[in-house]
Amino acid sequence: MRTRSNRFCKASRDRGFTLIEVMIAVGIVAILAAIALPSYQQYVARGKLAEATAALAGQRVKMEQYYQDNRTYTGACAAGTVAPLPTGEHFDYACNIPVGGQSYTITATAKVNSGVDGFQFSIDQSNTRRTVAVPAGWQLPAGNCWVQRKNGTC
Numbered sequence: 001m002r003t004r005s006n007r008f009c010k011a012s013r014d015r016g017f018t019l020i021e022v023m024i025a026v027g028i029v030a031i032l033a034a035i036a037l038p039s040y041q042q043y044v045a046r047g048k049l050a051e052a053t054a055a056l057a058g059q060r061v062k063m064e065q066y067y068q069d070n071r072t073y074t075g076a077c078a079a080g081t082v083a084p085l086p087t088g089e090h091f092d093y094a095c096n097i098p099v100g101g102q103s104y105t106i107t108a109t110a111k112v113n114s115g116v117d118g119f120q121f122s123i124d125q126s127n128t129r130r131t132v133a134v135p136a137g138w139q140l141p142a143g144n145c146w147v148q149r150k151n152g153t154c
Contacts, residue, residue, distance in 0.1 A: 046148060048090045048116045052108035053146045055086040055093065056123045059106050063125070073125070074101030090114040107132065121146050 062083035066076040076083040077095030085093045091108040098104075103125045110119040118135030122128075131147040131154075134140055139152030148154055 042150060045116055048114065049119065049146070049148065051088050052091045052110075052119070052121050053129075055088055055091070056106055056108055056121060056129070056146075059083065059086055059093070060123050060127065063104060063106070067125075072101035073097045073104045076104065077106070090116055091119075119147075 063073060063076055066081060066083040067073055069082070070076075074097055075081065076097065077085050085095055085106075087093070088108075091110055091114070094107045094109070096105045096107070105122055105124045107120060107122045110116040116135075118133060118138075120132040122130045122132050128144050129146050130144055131141055134147055138147065138150050141147045141152045141154050143154070145154030
């Protein structure tokens with residue numbers, strides 16, 4: 001006949017996980033994290049790149065509006081005009097208008113420590129969209145477009 005104390009002792013031995021079971025679970029989580037983290041970081045970077053491409057495309061429309069009003073790009077990109085330079089969280093923007101005012105190039109350069117360091121995009125009056133620079137590990141696209149993925153696709 002069993003005593004009451006033996007029954008409680010046996011039940012307490014059966015509870016919980018063994019060390020090897022915990023180590024296997026930790027190993028599985030680590031493998032999943034090693035796979036998911038780089039994909040997530042690329043996803044976040046692509047989201048930040050959208051800031052620059054959207055701002056450049058919008059600025060081009062504003063530049064054309066300025067040109068229709070003034071028949072020159074000279075003076076555009078200034079505060080108080082219909083085409084002031086955009087501002088952004090992850091990119092700095094610059095406007096280059098050569099002498100004569102019949103062309104322009106607007107450049108978006110990634111800010112330092114923004115998570116997209118090394119990227120530089122541009123657009124001009126003929127709607128040529130160029131990826132000027134990419135960080136190490138990324139490929140420049142073959143054509144005139146703004147890179148969206150690490151392999152150089154647009």
